[in-house]
Amino acid sequence: MKIPDEFQHLTPYNMNSYTDSFVSGKQQKYIELQYYRDENSLKFYARVLFHVETQGAPGIVHGGAIASVLDETMGAVSFLNKMPAVTASLTVNYHRPLPVEKTVYIITQVEKTEGRKIYIIGKMVDKNQRLFADSKGIFVKVPNERIGL
Numbered sequence: 001m002k003i004p005d006e007f008q009h010l011t012p013y014n015m016n017s018y019t020d021s022f023v024s025g026k027q028q029k030y031i032e033l034q035y036y037r038d039e040n041s042l043k044f045y046a047r048v049l050f051h052v053e054t055q056g057a058p059g060i061v062h063g064g065a066i067a068s069v070l071d072e073t074m075g076a077v078s079f080l081n082k083m084p085a086v087t088a089s090l091t092v093n094y095h096r097p098l099p100v101e102k103t104v105y106i107i108t109q110v111e112k113t114e115g116r117k118i119y120i121i122g123k124m125v126d127k128n129q130r131l132f133a134d135s136k137g138i139f140v141k142v143p144n145e146r147i148g149l
């Protein structure tokens, strides 16, 4: 199934319990982001619109903004699979410049776990499946109290 059709079958994630993030919090106006989950899979999804304030080079979304959104969506897949964890390492490959004001879609999933380490991958595509960035990271499970849960 093709994005964004695939997203129509997903459940928008209620973000009312997670409101203060600099990536997805309601206080910031630079990034419009809606998370989604699929009750039948362990993946986590986001639809993202980077406004012009996120640009680095003129008209192009800053790589750090892209990395931040990928990081949070990757972290969230870990939380939602009941493995609260922090980012230990994150690698992002940028495949083509992302223009500002263009809607893109992120899909993240847990690839494997090894002890406390959770290997997570992500990708960012547009509605035509063109790949803008992909990512991999190692997240390390930590006790809830260490991350304010």
Ligand SMILES: CCCCCCCCCCCCCC(=O)SCCNC(=O)CCNC(=O)[C@H](O)C(C)(C)COP(=O)(O)OP(=O)(O)OC[C@H]1O[C@@H](n2cnc3c(N)ncnc32)[C@H](O)[C@@H]1OP(=O)(O)O
Binding pocket: 013, 014, 015, 018, 035, 071, 072, 073, 074, 075, 076, 079, 080, 085, 086, 087, 088, 089, 115, 116, 117, 138, 140, 142
């Ligand atoms: C609306 C959606 C809602 C969703 C809910 C909320 C979502 C929120 C999403 C938020 C998203 C944003 C998320 C954020 O931004 S999280 C914020 C950014 N990240 C941090 O602040 C992490 C800072 N670092 C640490 O706290 C510690 O260094 C950690 C916890 C990572 C490890 O220190 P600790 O003393 O505890 O453990 P250990 O040293 O015995 O290591 C344990 C294992 O890990 C392996 N290891 C360690 N480092 C690395 C490395 N760099 N590469 C590869 N491997 C590494 C290590 O070899 C060992 O493996 P092994 O020898 O056992 O095999």
